[in-house]
Amino acid sequence: MSEQDVDKSRRRFLTAATTVVGTIGAGAAVVPFVGSMMPSARALSAGAPVEVDISKLEPGRRVVVEWRKKPVWVLYRTKQNLEDLAKMEPRLADVESNSSRQPSYAKNKHRSIKPEYLVVIGICTHLGCSPQYRPEVGDLSFEANWLGGFFCPCHGSKFDLAGRVFKGVPAPVNLVIPPYSYTNGDKVVVIGEDGGAA
Ligand code: FES
Numbered sequence: 001m002s003e004q005d006v007d008k009s010r011r012r013f014l015t016a017a018t019t020v021v022g023t024i025g026a027g028a029a030v031v032p033f034v035g036s037m038m039p040s041a042r043a044l045s046a047g048a049p050v051e052v053d054i055s056k057l058e059p060g061r062r063v064v065v066e067w068r069k070k071p072v073w074v075l076y077r078t079k080q081n082l083e084d085l086a087k088m089e090p091r092l093a094d095v096e097s098n099s100s101r102q103p104s105y106a107k108n109k110h111r112s113i114k115p116e117y118l119v120v121i122g123i124c125t126h127l128g129c130s131p132q133y134r135p136e137v138g139d140l141s142f143e144a145n146w147l148g149g150f151f152c153p154c155h156g157s158k159f160d161l162a163g164r165v166f167k168g169v170p171a172p173v174n175l176v177i178p179p180y181s182y183t184n185g186d187k188v189v190v191i192g193e194d195g196g197a198a
Helices: 001-022 079-090
Strands: 052-055 061-068 070-076 116-121 132-134 139-142 143-146 148-149 181-184 188-191
Touching: 052 143, 079 132
Parallel strands: none
Antiparallel strands: 052 188, 061 070, 070 116, 132 148, 139 143, 181 188
């Protein structure tokens, strides 16, 4: 990749990150550390791992980065979010993620290495739209007693805050968990690299 190509890729990444951060949702503040999410030139090349600094991410907030041309969400779930995961189970199609391919370290109720941080590919498992992050709680137009999750506007699929799909929606399986790991005192998530732990 030439220097010019790297510059173009960097610009694309920053534009994407800024755009997505700006659409996190009503009431959510802009995440103030877009610059710290910049991947290295190595990470910008196709398939390389992408590092995400989560040291300033606040509970309830999400950052979006691009890995292998896909959006990956890193969501800092609140204590309440984690408690609510169990309440969602009667409404979910695959509580234990039996039908989803995912790393072994995500085979748990919260589908993550650390309970509070969800790392998931932000692509609907129906036909590939990007679901919206809907952290609100209450009766929403698409679901009564919503406890926060992800809603796909294309055909109405719903996922909880662990990316688990609801019953009776078009999406057949849970959202996909990518390989990832932590580094730098657990302040950085490395997406695309898990040292073979999967
Ligand atoms: S692409 Fe998400 S519901 Fe169809």
